[in-house]
Structures are given as C-alpha cells and as structure tokens.
Amino acid sequence: MRSSNQDEPDATKIYSSTITTSKSSANVGYYIPAELLALEVTTPGGGGDNVRYYPYRDIESGYKQALDNVFTGVVKLPSPPDLSRAKQQGLDYIIQPQIVTSSGSTGFFTWPPTNFTVDLTSNVRDSSGKIVANPRVVGVGTANSERLFDHGFAGRRAMEDALLKTQTALSELNFVPHEIPTPINQAETSTEKRLSTLLDLKDKGLLTKDEYEKKRQEILKSL
Structure with missing residues (x-):
C-alpha cells in the first residue's frame, strides 16, 4: 500500500x-x-x-x-x-x-x-x-x-x-436569495383586526356613530 x-x-x-x-x-x-x-x-x-x-x-x-x-x-x-x-x-x-x-x-x-x-x-x-x-x-x-x-x-x-x-x-438550478421575513407583531395584528371589524359593523348600521367612536377609543387605549 x-x-x-x-x-x-x-x-x-x-x-x-x-x-x-x-x-x-x-x-x-x-x-x-x-x-x-x-x-x-x-x-x-x-x-x-x-x-x-x-x-x-x-x-x-x-x-x-x-x-x-x-x-x-x-x-x-x-x-x-x-x-x-x-x-x-x-x-x-x-x-x-x-x-x-x-x-x-x-x-x-x-x-x-x-x-x-x-x-x-x-x-x-x-x-x-x-x-x-x-x-x-x-x-x-x-x-x-x-x-x-x-x-x-x-x-x-x-x-x-x-x-x-x-x-x-x-x-442550471434556480437559486435565488430569500428575503428575511418581517416579524409579525401579534398585538398590532389583533388591534387592526378589531378596528376593521368595528368599522364594518358601523358601515352595516349595526352601530351608531357615537357607539362606534366610543368602542374605537377603548381599543386604542388598550394598546
């Protein structure tokens, strides 16, 4: 050897x-x-x-x-x-x-x-x-x-x-750089969803303007 x-x-x-x-x-x-x-x-x-x-x-x-x-x-x-x-x-x-x-x-x-x-x-x-x-x-x-x-x-x-x-x-293979995912802020996502739901209820006539504004302020103060 x-x-x-x-x-x-x-x-x-x-x-x-x-x-x-x-x-x-x-x-x-x-x-x-x-x-x-x-x-x-x-x-x-x-x-x-x-x-x-x-x-x-x-x-x-x-x-x-x-x-x-x-x-x-x-x-x-x-x-x-x-x-x-x-x-x-x-x-x-x-x-x-x-x-x-x-x-x-x-x-x-x-x-x-x-x-x-x-x-x-x-x-x-x-x-x-x-x-x-x-x-x-x-x-x-x-x-x-x-x-x-x-x-x-x-x-x-x-x-x-x-x-x-x-x-x-x-x-010959398709190698591409990947973007770093942006971390999701769960609190912000939840707040946006609640405000969107609230606006939808107002637009459907299920909440008065005063009721809508009162609930919107409550949600914002909870941040």
Missing part, C-alpha cells in the same frame, strides 16, 4: 466560462466536517497494490472555486451550520459535499492508478434546513504510461472533471 501523493486539483482549471447562465445573487456557506477533511481513503492501484489519499482535503480549494463561479457570496463554515441563525448571517443556502471515489489500473507493473472516478454529490439546504437540491456528478480521470511518474495525475483529472460538472449542475 502506498500514498498516491494526490494533492489538490488545479483550481485554475475550474473555468467559469463553462457556465452558460449568469451568476446567482444568493449567498451560500459550505461545510466539510473536520473528520472528513482528515479522512484517508484507500482504493486499488496497479499490480495488486493500493493507493491512499484524502479526498475531501484534496478537493476543498477547487470546490470553493466552483461555488465562487456560481454564487455571488461563498463562505466556508468552520463549524456545523446553525440553521436558526443562517439568515442572520446573510446565508441563503448551506452546501455540504459528499464524495465517493474509486480507482484501478490497466497496468500490472505500475502501482499508480491509470483510471480514477470521483462521485460528487452537493447537498443543498435552505435556511430552514430543507434539502432543496442534491445534484450528483461523476468525474473521470485517466493517465497513460507517459504520465505515471505523476502518481496523482488520474485522481486530479477526475476531481477537476467532477468540479466542472458540479458547477454546471448548480448553475
């Missing part, structure tokens, strides 16, 4: 020009738990050997670049998102990636993988915690014999492919 020295995908290869729609004005926060950033994964290489790498840590910078290409505001959340405070923090959506990787090799005498796949799902929640989208893509990367000296080549290519597909999938 060997380390593949996968390293990060090249964020400069995550092109915004692949997006055919305009950038969403929504603000998003993305969250990757510390235990996933530290997760070491082992998958097959060549010649019966295996390779080890850290998929979440390796993909993070490229993932943020992909989100930056889609949304106006993107921030990394250092701790589990507090959905009750998401709107106060100016966030419209919370996104958490989920990654499944696989690899293999067509060569028996070289241990680095010659083919690699990255299955990437982006779980998107609104500020209420409801999942509103979870686009899934599969990135594919290959390495020929000339590139096998670069042990992480196939893996990086697969991550770059997955990130480009992810930003396209996200850009």
Whole structure:
C-alpha cells in the first residue's frame, strides 16, 4: 500500500466560462466536517497494490472555486451550520459535499492508478434546513504510461472533471436569495383586526356613530 501523493486539483482549471447562465445573487456557506477533511481513503492501484489519499482535503480549494463561479457570496463554515441563525448571517443556502471515489489500473507493473472516478454529490439546504437540491456528478480521470511518474495525475483529472460538472449542475438550478421575513407583531395584528371589524359593523348600521367612536377609543387605549 502506498500514498498516491494526490494533492489538490488545479483550481485554475475550474473555468467559469463553462457556465452558460449568469451568476446567482444568493449567498451560500459550505461545510466539510473536520473528520472528513482528515479522512484517508484507500482504493486499488496497479499490480495488486493500493493507493491512499484524502479526498475531501484534496478537493476543498477547487470546490470553493466552483461555488465562487456560481454564487455571488461563498463562505466556508468552520463549524456545523446553525440553521436558526443562517439568515442572520446573510446565508441563503448551506452546501455540504459528499464524495465517493474509486480507482484501478490497466497496468500490472505500475502501482499508480491509470483510471480514477470521483462521485460528487452537493447537498443543498435552505435556511430552514430543507434539502432543496442534491445534484450528483461523476468525474473521470485517466493517465497513460507517459504520465505515471505523476502518481496523482488520474485522481486530479477526475476531481477537476467532477468540479466542472458540479458547477454546471448548480448553475442550471434556480437559486435565488430569500428575503428575511418581517416579524409579525401579534398585538398590532389583533388591534387592526378589531378596528376593521368595528368599522364594518358601523358601515352595516349595526352601530351608531357615537357607539362606534366610543368602542374605537377603548381599543386604542388598550394598546
């Protein structure tokens, strides 16, 4: 078993020009738990050997670049998102990636993988915690014999492919910023309703003008 020295995908290869729609004005926060950033994964290489790498840590910078290409505001959340405070923090959506990787090799005498796949799902929640989208893509990367000296080549290519597909999938969804609801003042709502009912009774002739005015003053004094 060997380390593949996968390293990060090249964020400069995550092109915004692949997006055919305009950038969403929504603000998003993305969250990757510390235990996933530290997760070491082992998958097959060549010649019966295996390779080890850290998929979440390796993909993070490229993932943020992909989100930056889609949304106006993107921030990394250092701790589990507090959905009750998401709107106060100016966030419209919370996104958490989920990654499944696989690899293999067509060569028996070289241990680095010659083919690699990255299955990437982006779980998107609104500020209420409801999942509103979870686009899934599969990135594919290959390495020929000339590139096998670069042990992480196939893996990086697969991550770059997955990130480009992810930003396209996200850009095709209708993400819009949500207004912060104005708190309802129950006392004011009740008073308005009582005054409206009182006026309706007067207009129907069920209250005299004096009776109406007397009751109106009583309601207003109760505020």
